Amino acid sequence: MIDLRLLRRDPAGVKAAIARRGEDTGPLDRVLEADARQREAAEARDRVRNEIKTISREVGGLHKEGKADQASDLQERSRALGVEEVALAAESDALLAEIADILLRVPNVPADQCPDGADQSDNVVVRVEGYDKGGYSDHQRVPHWEVGEELGILDVERGAKLSGSMFVMYTGGGATLCRALVQYGLDRNADAYREMRPPTLVRTETMTSTGHLPKFADDAYHLERDDLWAIPTAEVPLTSLARDEILEEADLPMKLMAHTSCFRREAGSAGRDTRGLLRVHEFDKVELLAYTTPDQAAEVHADILARAEAAILDLGLAYRILDLCAGDLGNSSARTFDIEVYAPGADQWLEVSSVSWFSDYQARRANVRYRPAGEKGTAVVHTLNGSGLAVPRVWAAVVETHRQPDGTVAVPEPLRPYMRGAAAIG
RNA sequence: GGAGAGGUGGCCGAGUCCGGUUGAAGGCGCUCCCCUGCUAAGGGAGUAAGGGCCCAAAAGCUCUUCGUGGGUUCAAAUCCCACCCUCUCCGCCA
Numbered sequence: 222m223i224d225l226r227l228l229r230r231d232p233a234g235v236k237a238a239i240a241r242r243g244e245d246t247g248p249l250d251r252v253l254e255a256d257a258r259q260r261e262a263a264e265a266r267d268r269v270r271n272e273i274k275t276i277s278r279e280v281g282g283l284h285k286e287g288k289a290d291q292a293s294d295l296q297e298r299s300r301a302l303g304v305e306e307v308a309l310a311a312e313s314d315a316l317l318a319e320i321a322d323i324l325l326r327v328p329n330v331p332a333d334q335c336p337d338g339a340d341q342s343d344n345v346v347v348r349v350e351g352y353d354k355g356g357y358s359d360h361q362r363v364p365h366w367e368v369g370e371e372l373g374i375l376d377v378e379r380g381a382k383l384s385g386s387m388f389v390m391y392t393g394g395g396a397t398l399c400r401a402l403v404q405y406g407l408d409r410n411a412d413a414y415r416e417m418r419p420p421t422l423v424r425t426e427t428m429t430s431t432g433h434l435p436k437f438a439d440d441a442y443h444l445e446r447d448d449l450w451a452i453p454t455a456e457v458p459l460t461s462l463a464r465d466e467i468l469e470e471a472d473l474p475m476k477l478m479a480h481t482s483c484f485r486r487e488a489g490s491a492g493r494d495t496r497g498l499l500r501v502h503e504f505d506k507v508e509l510l511a512y513t514t515p516d517q518a519a520e521v522h523a524d525i526l527a528r529a530e531a532a533i534l535d536l537g538l539a540y541r542i543l544d545l546c547a548g549d550l551g552n553s554s555a556r557t558f559d560i561e562v563y564a565p566g567a568d569q570w571l572e573v574s575s576v577s578w579f580s581d582y583q584a585r586r587a588n589v590r591y592r593p594a595g596e597k598g599t600a601v602v603h604t605l606n607g608s609g610l611a612v613p614r615v616w617a618a619v620v621e622t623h624r625q626p627d628g629t630v631a632v633p634e635p636l637r638p639y640m641r642g643a644a645a646i647g
Numbered sequence: 648g649g650a651g652a653g654g655u656g657g658c659c660g661a662g663u664c665c666g667g668u669u670g671a672a673g674g675c676g677c678u679c680c681c682c683u684g685c686u687a688a689g690g691g692a693g694u695a696a697g698g699g700c701c702c703a704a705a706a707g708c709u710c711u712u713c714g715u716g717g718g719u720u721c722a723a724a725u726c727c728c729a730c731c732c733u734c735u736c737c738g739c740c741a
Binding site: 260263264266267268270271273274276277278279280281282284285292293295296297298299300302303467590598599 | 657667668695696697698699700709710711720721722
């Protein structure tokens with residue numbers, strides 16, 4: 222969540238920043254108002270509590286001296302104060318709850334460098350690599366769901382039979398390609414990112430820390446009986462790893478990666494991009510994530526972007542990088558670069574990585590802090606993450622881009638070691 | 648699933664039966680200082696987090712926190728209730 226003290230100190234600035242997203246700033250005014258009243262109530266409550274504690278100490282003293290009989294006036298007075306205390310505390314608590322309730326739904330403040338804009342059409346194209354509009358041959362213009370069926374490497378129908386539409390099954394060489402992509406995604410980042418394998422079912426608090434709850438509950442699978450949520454990305458468990466912990470500055474930046482399944486209900490997008498692998502409910506992904514100091518954030522952001530980009534480049538795929546405008550920015554993010562891969566068969570740009578800097582928004586929710594070296598006290602860390610490799614869409618782009626005139630799919634060089642040396646699928 | 652034990656500060660661990668100035672003994676770790684050819688050992692001091700007030704800042708004042716939530720009381724780490732979690736043994740199991 223955003224920093225309440227920052228909002229207090231610079232209400233106009235914060236409101237202007239939130240407004241860049243096209244968000245209503247009314248809730249912020251309500252927070253400011255409730256906050257002022259809350260502090261007043263809490264102050265009054267604390268004064269009463271102080272008095273009660275003083276009296277209790279006096280009563281204790283009298284008991285020790287064997288003059289317990291002289292304590293009744295004090296006890297009477299304290300009892301009366303107790304009634305006051307309860308009322309003031311209730312007022313303060315109610316206001317606190319109201320503030321938290323609103324603040325948990327207020328998105329992050331966009332970074333200054335984040336471009337202006339209302340929606341996805343205003344995103345800034347930073348660069349396009351490997352895309353040659355007229356340079357694709359007919360054999361590359363076959364959508365992957367057709368290639369998949371033709372070669373027997375993707376079974377959309379049986380996926381639907383097992384689990385419903387937008388669940389897919391990879392078969393044979395297609396399944397191997399999935400696994401190859403995952404291992405490729407992990408191994409190339411193992412020099413700097415520590416491999417983790419977190420649980421895929423998590424508690425409500427864990428989903429709340431990253432900003433996926435309460436606002437986006439409809440997008441996630443929820444197991445009612447056990448009150449567990451299926452993670453939509455490894456970002457969720459990895460960001461909560463250090464929840465309520467204080468890290469040493471020497472341990473930062475802390476760079477982690479994880480391969481997990483990811484589950485998304487895609488509630489708002491029924492009927493859109495449903496063909497093949499364009500949008501699926503369950504998929505595999507290698508996520509890169511880091512905890513940093515504020516000073517380290519920019520460099521690590523660039524590092525994750527460079528790694529995600531290189532993974533696509535090395536597979537011989539065309540892609541472009543977008544600097545998301547304020548209006549299209551994800552709820553928790555302060556700045557995001559999207560990597561979109563070009564799939565010539567489907568003739569679409571597919572988002573394969575969102576490389577985001579969350580500033581202290583998630584870390585404040587998760588209460589992850591660090592001890593700045595040489596200073597006293599603690600500070601909130603920054604979190605960043607991005608997909609190192611998201612399987613289905615990359616799978617689609619590989620299959621379409623590298624489809625040969627004979628209908629087989631050439632395996633990009635770097636994947637071959639993970640494909641039992643195979644140079645082609647089909 | 649059955650039975651039992653337990654959740655206290657960065658860690659270990661007292662305190663809980665018999666409520667009172669205990670944010671909490673002791674130890675470890677860490678920081679600084681002293682001492683010592685170096686190191687080790689030794690001596691001394693310090694060492695939780697969060698909120699609010701004040702403030703240029705520092706300092707200071709104050710409240711909260713002994714798993715969580717509620718209750719009893721002038722006063723709760725200590726008493727009562729509910730819940731959560733962890734561990735051990737048995738059973739089952741990849």
